[in-house]
Amino acid sequence: MKVGFIGTGSMGSILIESLIQSGALQPEHMIASNRTFSKVELLEAKYPGFQAVQSNVQVAGDSDILFLCVKPKEFRQVAEEIKGAVCAEQIVVSITSPVQIKQLESVLKGKIAKIIPSITNYVCSGATLCIYGDRITPEDQILLERLLSNISLPIRVAEEYTRVSSDLSSCGPAFLAFFVQKFVDAAVEQTGIPREEAVRLAAEMVLGTGKLLTVGGFSPESLQKRVSVPGGITEEALHLLDVRLQGVFNELIETTHSKFFEDVDKVEAQFYAPK
Numbered sequence: 215m216k217v218g219f220i221g222t223g224s225m226g227s228i229l230i231e232s233l234i235q236s237g238a239l240q241p242e243h244m245i246a247s248n249r250t251f252s253k254v255e256l257l258e259a260k261y262p263g264f265q266a267v268q269s270n271v272q273v274a275g276d277s278d279i280l281f282l283c284v285k286p287k288e289f290r291q292v293a294e295e296i297k298g299a300v301c302a303e304q305i306v307v308s309i310t311s312p313v314q315i316k317q318l319e320s321v322l323k324g325k326i327a328k329i330i331p332s333i334t335n336y337v338c339s340g341a342t343l344c345i346y347g348d349r350i351t352p353e354d355q356i357l358l359e360r361l362l363s364n365i366s367l368p369i370r371v372a373e374e375y376t377r378v379s380s381d382l383s384s385c386g387p388a389f390l391a392f393f394v395q396k397f398v399d400a401a402v403e404q405t406g407i408p409r410e411e412a413v414r415l416a417a418e419m420v421l422g423t424g425k426l427l428t429v430g431g432f433s434p435e436s437l438q439k440r441v442s443v444p445g446g447i448t449e450e451a452l453h454l455l456d457v458r459l460q461g462v463f464n465e466l467i468e469t470t471h472s473k474f475f476e477d478v479d480k481v482e483a484q485f486y487a488p489k
């Protein structure tokens with residue numbers, strides 16, 4: 215089985231490297247292209263056997279599973295470019311939320327899936343969101359999920375919840391890192407604690423909290439309750455956060471969705487534009 219990647223930017227290269235490093239795929243079974251060829255050449259140099267090629271059409275033609283890891287504005291052009299090389303037996307995976315499965319099905323003959331990864335997959339953690347088109351069989355779905363389970367927890371979601379699921383799973387690491395940064399900034403500013411020490415403590419805390427919420431049997435609510443000694447310090451600070459962050463997360467979701475719908479409209483315009 216050959217797995218191909220068109221686009222080896224941030225997310226394409228994370229998928230490639232984590233699939234190799236987890237042992238899920240041998241480099242000899244992978245082929246990739248990228249607009250800036252030097253990016254994909256770096257992967258070829260790092261992983262002997264990995265095949266870097268100049269042509270998207272060659273990647274499309276040689277792959278049993280083809281990951282399209284370009285940005286929404288590049289999808290139509292790439293889809294048009296490779297459509298002659300994609301046949302009905304191939305699995306084609308888009309990793310971007312605003313491109314609808316039906317749009318890809320309208321151009322490409324392959325079996326279409328949308329898989330939204332997360333930077334957390336780089337350390338074989340976090341989810342990959344799985345959304346399937348009508349052509350992809352249950353066996354294909356199992357094949358894909360078996361592959362992805364080497365680097366993540368594949369979770370099926372309805373296409374209508376792709377954006378909000380991606381906010382939690384794929385944008386979430388950036389939001390949480392922002393929280394950590396602000397927490398550390400304040401700790402350094404207010405107390406003079408060395409920054410490195412504060413970052414290390416906060417990072418270990420995030421890791422442990424993730425474990426408590428996944429395998430530790432805690433919910434977000436029960437975890438807060440357990441840490442908050444009645445009448446104690448955490449309780450006071452949680453109250454402050456609750457008051458000051460009133461409505462912030464609703465606005466955050468409104469913001470991601472409004473940008474998403476802008477992108478959906480732009481992609482729609484591309485797919486309905488004359489070729």
Ligand SMILES: NC(=O)C1=CN([C@@H]2O[C@H](COP(=O)(O)OP(=O)(O)OC[C@H]3O[C@@H](n4cnc5c(N)ncnc54)[C@H](O)[C@@H]3O)[C@@H](O)[C@H]2O)C=CC1
Nearest residue numbers: 221222223224225226248249250284285286288310331384
């Ligand atoms: N960065 C993240 O954490 C996540 C990103 N995504 C999605 O993945 C998609 C890609 O994002 P990134 O990897 O972060 O972007 P990126 O800009 O780092 O990578 C895109 C790559 O596509 C290449 N490219 C552009 N046009 C091309 C063409 N015609 N042929 C071949 N290669 C071409 C570019 O040279 C670039 O290397 C986006 O749609 C994003 O929404 C999804 C989940 C998480």
Ligand SMILES: O=C(O)[C@@H]1CCC=N1
Nearest residue numbers: 311380381384385386
């Ligand atoms: O910022 C972005 O557009 C992408 C979507 C999910 C994570 N990063």
